[in-house]
Amino acid sequence: MRSTRWVAVTAALLAVAACSPATGVAGVSAQSPASAGTPGTPGSAAVTATIPAPTPERQASVRAPEGDDPVRVPPPKLSKYTYTFPVRGCKVTYQRRLLVLPKTTIWAAEGCAFVAPVSGVVDEVNTRNRWLPSTDAGAHREGRFVSIIGDDGVRYLGGHLDGVADGIRPGVRVSGGQLLGQVGNSGNARATGPNLYFAISWKTGPSLWWVRRGMVEPWDYLDAWLSGNRTLSPKEETLALRAKLGEAPRCTILCASKKAPKATKSPKPDDEDPFTLNPSGNPGSLQ
Numbered sequence: 001m002r003s004t005r006w007v008a009v010t011a012a013l014l015a016v017a018a019c020s021p022a023t024g025v026a027g028v029s030a031q032s033p034a035s036a037g038t039p040g041t042p043g044s045a046a047v048t049a050t051i052p053a054p055t056p057e058r059q060a061s062v063r064a065p066e067g068d069d070p071v072r073v074p075p076p077k078l079s080k081y082t083y084t085f086p087v088r089g090c091k092v093t094y095q096r097r098l099l100v101l102p103k104t105t106i107w108a109a110e111g112c113a114f115v116a117p118v119s120g121v122v123d124e125v126n127t128r129n130r131w132l133p134s135t136d137a138g139a140h141r142e143g144r145f146v147s148i149i150g151d152d153g154v155r156y157l158g159g160h161l162d163g164v165a166d167g168i169r170p171g172v173r174v175s176g177g178q179l180l181g182q183v184g185n186s187g188n189a190r191a192t193g194p195n196l197y198f199a200i201s202w203k204t205g206p207s208l209w210w211v212r213r214g215m216v217e218p219w220d221y222l223d224a225w226l227s228g229n230r231t232l233s234p235k236e237e238t239l240a241l242r243a244k245l246g247e248a249p250r251c252t253i254l255c256a257s258k259k260a261p262k263a264t265k266s267p268k269p270d271d272e273d274p275f276t277l278n279p280s281g282n283p284g285s286l287q
Contacts, residue, residue: 079233081118081152083225084177086198088113094198096219101253103199103214104222110194112183114158116174117225120150123203124212127164129186136188137257139209142197143187146180147212149203152235157212159197160189198222200234202242210251215241 085092090112095104124147131140142159146168149155162184174180185194199214200221206212216238224232 075229075231078229078231079152079235081150081231081233081235082176083118083221083230083232084115085222085226086115086117086156086158087183087196088115088177088179090183094219094222096223098217101199101214102217103197104218106183106196106198106222107193108183108196110162110182110184112194112196113179114146114161114181114183114196116148116150116176116178116180117156118150118152118154119176120148120152120156120174122168122170122172122174122180123147123149123155124206125164125169131187131190133188135258135260138213138251138255139206141188141254142213143189144181144184145187145197148174148180152233153202154216154234154238155201155203155212157197157199157201157214159199160185160187160195162186162194200238202238202247204248208248210253210255211249215245 087106087108090108092106092108092112094106124145126142126145129140129143131137131143142157144161144164145157145159146161146164147155147157158180160183161181164181165179168174168180183194183196185192187197189195189197198218199212200216200218201211201214204211216234218234221232221234224230
């Protein structure tokens with residue numbers, strides 16, 4: 001009888017335990033976080049939290065460090081000669097392409113200084129303007145001009161001059177940068193603005209005026225002498241071209257002169273040909 005009652009009590013206790021919520025250890029709820037925090041659930045409180053936005057850090061102003069002055073590296077020395085741009089002290093422009101002859105026209109104000117592009121010896125000088133449109137003689141097209149044979153063996157011509165500097169005559173030694181004349185528009189440039197006819201060739205006799213008018217394209221050398229390397233020399237190119245064409249090549253461009261009209265009066269004394277050349281009168285050779 002007693003054992004029967006014990007079994008009944010034990011069964012009742014087990015039933016009550018099965019229906020009661022689990023309490024866990026030491027009063028800690030065994031409910032899942034989802035059920036514990038669900039709004040509207042009796043006996044639970046809704047929990048809200050505001051996460052503050054991060055405060056941007058204040059950026060300090062950054063100042064770029066000041067660098068040292070650039071180190072100027074001299075251009076490489078390409079030859080033993082030092083060259084000077086043939087117009088000094090004036091703003092210039094010039095052609096950088098072949099038009100008719102392998103020469104260039106350097107545009108500059110009237111009276112600007114034409115200077116020796118390299119040290120050398122004066123070869124030819126023409127102090128009077130003898131060009132006439134009626135004849136267009138090739139030997140007179142540059143008007144007043146000076147040519148020198150540089151120490152590099154190359155001939156340099158400056159034409160269309162307004163005048164020739166005092167003391168400039170054949171055989172006189174000149175230094176690079178020395179005044180040879182003034183920019184003008186003599187010769188067949190009389191209908192244009194003032195300019196310098198600048199040509200590079202090799203020494204020949206005065207009868208071969210077409211060689212004097214230019215054989216080597218000069219603009220790359222002018223570019224270098226003006227703003228690049230003043231030791232860039234046309235010597236090698238001139239030597240190579242002379243070897244190819246010969247020292248006295250035939251005229252091929254703008255060779256013919258017009259037939260002279262019948263003279264109606266004797267020429268004035270000032271019209272006498274003032275052309276002079278180096279006393280040797282012999283074609284030179286490149287060293």
